Amino acid sequence: MLIEQYIKHVERYFWDRKQIQKVVDEEKEQRTARKGHTGGGGHAFISNPTETAALKNIEPVRMISFGYGPYQSIIMNPELWLEVVAETYKIHENQLTGKVMYQKYEKRKPMKIIAELTGVNRDTCYEFRKEFLRDAVGLALKKGLIK
Numbered sequence: 001m002l003i004e005q006y007i008k009h010v011e012r013y014f015w016d017r018k019q020i021q022k023v024v025d026e027e028k029e030q031r032t033a034r035k036g037h038t039g040g041g042g043h044a045f046i047s048n049p050t051e052t053a054a055l056k057n058i059e060p061v062r063m064i065s066f067g068y069g070p071y072q073s074i075i076m077n078p079e080l081w082l083e084v085v086a087e088t089y090k091i092h093e094n095q096l097t098g099k100v101m102y103q104k105y106e107k108r109k110p111m112k113i114i115a116e117l118t119g120v121n122r123d124t125c126y127e128f129r130k131e132f133l134r135d136a137v138g139l140a141l142k143k144g145l146i147k
Contacts, residue, residue, distance in 0.1 A: 007133040010140055013081045014088075014105040014133075020078050023064045080143050088136040096120070097128040104129065 013020065065074045075081065092098030096118060103114045104125075111129075115122045140146045 003134070003137065006137045006140075006146055007130070009146065010084070010136045011133055013075075013085055014101075014136070016073065016075075017082065017085050017105070019066055020064065020075060021082060023066050024061050024078050024082065027061050027064060077145060080145055081140075084136055084139045084143060084145065087139050088132065091135055092132055097132050100125055100128045101132045 060077070060079045063074065063076050064078045065072055067073050089098060089102065092101065100114055100118060100120075103109045103117070104111065109117075111122050111125045115125050118125070137146070
């Protein structure tokens with residue numbers, strides 16, 4: 001089923017969120033570290049490093065890659081994917097669903113342990129996962145990240 005494929009695809013961004021954020025931050029830092037100038041050359045040279053850095057950071061990061069060899073991941077529009085992850089957590093912020101998924105993806109705890117900690121059975125935790133990731137798929141479709 002198509003929704004299951006989307007769920008599996010979107011779930012990857014929750015697992016890799018910290019790594020994606022780290023690489024995006026490094027890319028933005030490298031952009032501002034590169035020297036450049038605005039304006040003309042010669043007698044009309046105008047150097048405004050603050051403006052140059054701001055202009056470089058306005059443009060979104062289009063693609064990142066991390067890992068090596070067969071484990072290399074290439075992600076298009078990483079900042080949009082990070083927005084999808086953040087918005088999905090925000091939707092489920094004050095719900096048990098959000099707490100369970102935070103434990104799963106951010107703390108990397110197995111469902112069995114999460115179920116024991118929250119007092120619900122494992123099947124319910126997996127239903128929470130499905131609901132959570134369906135919302136993420138909806139946000140990704142809305143942003144045009146998947147078609």
